Amino acid sequence: MKTILGAMAAALSMLAFTPSALADQTNQQETFEAANRHYAAGEYQIALRLYERLADTEQVHNAILFLNLGNAYYRDGSMGRAIHAYRRGTRSGTQDVRVLESLEQNIEVARAQLSDRYRSASENRQFIFEDATGMLYTVTHIIE
Numbered sequence: 086m087k088t089i090l091g092a093m094a095a096a097l098s099m100l101a102f103t104p105s106a107l108a109d110q111t112n113q114q115e116t117f118e119a120a121n122r123h124y125a126a127g128e129y130q131i132a133l134r135l136y137e138r139l140a141d142t143e144q145v146h147n148a149i150l151f152l153n154l155g156n157a158y159y160r161d162g163s164m165g166r167a168i169h170a171y172r173r174g175t176r177s178g179t180q181d182v183r184v185l186e187s188l189e190q191n192i193e194v195a196r197a198q199l200s201d202r203y204r205s206a207s208e209n210r211q212f213i214f215e216d217a218t219g220m221l222y223t224v225t226h227i228i229e
Contacts, residue, residue, distance in 0.1 A: 113139060117150065124153065129161045140173070148179035152188055159191070164199040168192055 120135035136154040151174030158167035174188045 113142070120157075121153065124157055124160075127160075129157050132157045133161060140170070146177045148174040148177040148181065148184045148188065150174075151177060152184060152191070155188075155191055155195070159195055159198075164195045164202070167195045168199070171195065 116135050116139055120132045120139070123129075123135065124132040133154070136150065136157055139150055140154055151170050155167045155170035155174065158164075158170055171188045171192045175185060175192075179185060
């Protein structure tokens, strides 16, 4: 008798959460589509906020989301954040080879942009911190 009541309670609790889960999926899809529209319109800040909202939820671990998030960061000029988003995409567990190749290629492109940004035009060397262990860092080249 207890097992039957337990099974019925479990079934009812699953039914109670199903519409909510479907509503969450619908909201997430609508948010993703809205972010894509803003990205296509060149509104990268708005797209970033929407993509980040999805990326911060526990349920969404989609490589394409992280690819789009990385691309929005890239377009916004945030190369480090773009690389981080691309890396999250590579760890999302996707088996789609095209998406993985795009993520890896975009990591390399963003790294090159980041590297170029921190090179001295006159000396063609990267800026470095002389004493990374001290309280104060001395920068050998200041970027404007």
